[in-house]
Amino acid sequence: MSLSGQIAIVTGASRGIGRGIALQLGEAGATVYITGRKPEESLNSKVGLSGLEQTAEEITKRGGKGIARFVDHQNMDEVKNFFEVIEREHNGQLDILVNNAYQGVTTISENMGKPFYETDPHVWDTVNNVGLRNHYFCSVYAARLMASRNKGLIVNVSSGGGLRYLFNVAYGVGKQALDRLSADAAVELAKKNVCVVSIWPGAVRTELIDKYFKDENGNPKAGIKNAKVFTSGETVEYPGKAVVSLALDPRRMDKTGRILITEDLGREYGFVDIDGLKPPNMRSLSFIIQHLGWNTTANFVPNWVKVPGWILWAGSSRL
Template identity: 50%
Template structure:
């Protein structure tokens, strides 16, 4: 990819593993200085699962050609979030080019139907799958949306202040299909749709300052915590949330490639306010996943038919035949 983003400064929240790590590595490979955040070692799920530390990820970024800077931040503590941006502002003379709001506090991975294990927060969240909201403690809303929505707003405010000053920037909110249809539970879906709405409205106010804001929706992603292989032992209720073509799940760095290419696109402002799918960006910017594998497109008619169990029909449909976005909008339109 080269060092096209060599002079750019990025922040990726929740980058110790999964999609956040994949995004940070790809931005680093493009030459960017990448600040990454995660929990302190004693609180990190990585430590409990025996996965590499946040500092290790920062070193990976540097090895790829960028500059990785690891900072421990509790994204449920807005004082710490404020200090995070003050440090970046001081270090970079008030400059930041890319903000990726990825950190999430439940369901393991915020953007896909992967079911990792051994996380107490995750276990609490998955216990709520299929349980009506009125049978849950209302504080479950905060478990889901404190870090995954409220924090994103705070981070966007602090980043936007610097971007408006420099008259350029990119804010990416990593979201989920849960913003388009019922997934998991009410609190999850409400938070994901609110995140997309936030991107759209921020784009209106930031457009005059040449700042692009988009919502990025990956497909199913196979992560370091076991992903689909561990999911196979889950209950039938949880299995129903998985797509059938598991071998075509994205790698975390596939999302990273999509975001890095978008960051390099001089015409990205035309996409501001929109919800973008990783597979669509792969086709637009002409890249594939590891070893040339093309993940299934969540708008693909074949994928949808396979999800419905109609595999005999699906095999005759070319993978590039996709449902138009206006059709998806019609399915969620409430008017």
């Protein structure tokens, strides 16, 4: 089975999880449009191809067709124009949208540990303009194309930050809103056979994570909380395997409106990471204990012991 003939969009695919998802969609045979901001001309002239263009080339090398498009996802006119191009070039066909673009990583790291009332309130816009508002706009334009053909898949890349406090107020509110976007859009798109889900990757070994948590020898840095959790986590392509599996599943509508954890999908569909490993599940009791910093205790708890999803939700309930 393959995704040959299918048209996919992955926003924010220059690096990280977006790049990994785009590569896996390409490896499955899809035509993949990837978006990102245009690099500065001076920088571009020095380094040659941008990260976005390099990703597009790799997609094509893997058997798909990679098409890079520079889109500023802060600018909704550019977003609208981009989807109009997709509609014209493919006679209205769009099979997969992955909302992954995000702008707030640097802002979050710079304000880590500061309460929201001591930070500039414009942090909200930095975190949630691209990471939430843009996702809504992209979902609207994609859903119009998919609904007209009575088929499609929209994936919102979210996180456990929508469950309970993580990083800062703006981040958590944005992620919970993104999960609600998936749930409510799924209600309205159910009759159009368009599946909408949020996926929660676990601890992902992105380029930024490796830089922060690993030493020069590739080992977890001493003295940094959660270093071991992240350095033993998923590669950026593991969430991509999850998206491909969903796209190929003829019964994916059974999952519409839900939050899906990548490792749960790996266990269900039978795939492993590109390094042959099975990453930890965020519902795994050992993972949770390790995330709390109790590494020694975590070593005595089997990975297969998981906390049921309803307990996680109950633990975050405000009612």
